[in-house]
Amino acid sequence: MPSTLYRLKEHSNEDKQHYKLFNEMTEIVPQVARQLDNEKQLVEYKGDITFVPSKDIVHQVKNDKYIGTISTHRRLSPDSTIYAQYERTLQMKPSFDKEQCHILGMILISNKQMIVAGYNNNKIKIIDICHGRLVSQISVSSEPRDVIKLPQNQVAVALPDEQHIQIMSYTYTSMSLDRRIDVGNKCYCVAYWQDMLVVGCNFNPGKLIVLDFDGNIVEVFDTPGLFGGPKKIVISIDEKFIYVSDYNNVSKRSKFLKIDWQGNIVQRFEDQGYVSPTGIQELIGGTLLVCYRNIHTIVRLSRSFKECPIVGLEKANLHFLQAVIYCKRDQKLYISCSSAHGFCADKIKIFSFELF
Template sequence: MKTKSEEKQCNIMGMVMIAPTRMIVADNTNFKIKLIDNEKCVVVTENKMSSQPVDVIILPENKLAVTLESEKCIQIMSYTDVDLSSDRRIDVKELCNGIAYCHYKFVVTCWSSKKIIIINLEGCILKVLRSPAMFNGPSRVLISKDEKFLYVTDRDLRSNSSVMKIDLEGNLISVFKESGYAVPYGLQQLEDETILVCFQDRGTVLRLTSSLKRCDIIGPEKENMYRPKAITYCHIYHKLYVSCSSEKGKQNADIVKIFNVKWI
């Protein structure tokens, strides 16, 4: 992930597939969005951002949305197989972290203010989900395939963390919270509606059912994975991509590991 011109180690905090052989990553420490050739494992092109990108998702019509947390905005970008370019910005007015999209609306997590906001494409707030009894620090978010629920990784510095399924009114539907799984981060939904979750403290990716019951694991016992952070999956080639640290004790997710994993 690191290019020759970069002095800092990468920190891949967001990833998304745009084609079976192309992936977009958000490199937080180098202020960059990078287009990756998955087959050759090379950076095709990159775009320097004005601040540190936190999350990235794909939008219709060859567009991307990138959260720039410190600038309290969403950067809209265009992409091709070989190029990236910046388009307009959407002012969020909040320190924004994770992002999801559905039907001309963005769902944005605000970790520091412990809430989730739903906004339109102009940045107007449509709904605020905020419950001190529920959120400790919502980080990453997904919208369910039926568009009725949100999956959220909720991180707390005191290890009071969980993965939650809530409805669009903010009501808690189900929760995954187990001893030893304290730092959930990246999320990915599969075609069968199961959810993949990175647990940084365990060096583990858990596969959970849509009701957040454990059903599969990719763990440190076999894979030697440190602090997994971002995750994406290619349904065509059945490849799982996980950003993680190259060495034990490192904080940055400076490499991407690739696994051949087929889920039915």
């Protein structure tokens, strides 16, 4: 019986649509006829035709010096060399903080503000980039390991010790705690994808868990040997792949992976000389920047995971790199790192990017 009622309702809706379309066609016929008649009269008209401009538009043009600007950006390719020019450093330890702000995660919420996760002092902070000052901060219940941006002015914070993802709301002057999503595993990093969270969990071995916002498990990637311990995960710009910085604290084995949504390894970057990958940033054109904490450098990889040129960072005195983000609008690179030979990433170094 319910299916019969559904079909009757469906037919009724179709009839209504047909009637509506018929009425609209009936009403538009006279309008089309009038338009055709006007066009015919205009073609046959033998007199002069004068264009009268709008006074408002003329006034606007006289008072405005320009109607817009044109900006150009070179297309980034694997063969192009990136030059990073150091600009300045943001210090992340206000005088009233008892502990240093060890920045393991950070995101841009505009080209003038960022949100950072302070691991040592259990704080999430809004930072004014232009003036290098603290705008607002809020305490979380345990040490945050990662922070990502969500739609509708929200962020997600990974709290591994409590096995939770903390959802928060923000304005450009304040933050508030919303709700928690139970992961059931130590969650070290998190990414957002199509109204779901992709969470990097555990180590020796590690795994990825895909959750909806009600905490229901959609998928788990835990093939033996796939992960030692995910430290950072990023969804590719085209949303087809997952990039994973992986480091096994026991075996000391490091690898950077590109996997598909079936958990298959598409590409792998693994070199004994590169230890402990952390932050990831994908640039337009498919090129990648990967922080390597223990060798104090950033590696640039092409789509096929071949190393590409990047000049300037070797002179920037980077140590113990953790997070990296890029502002496309201003072509600025932000890297959280420590002082020379330090082990607390309490500074954010800012670089401008140029291609040649």
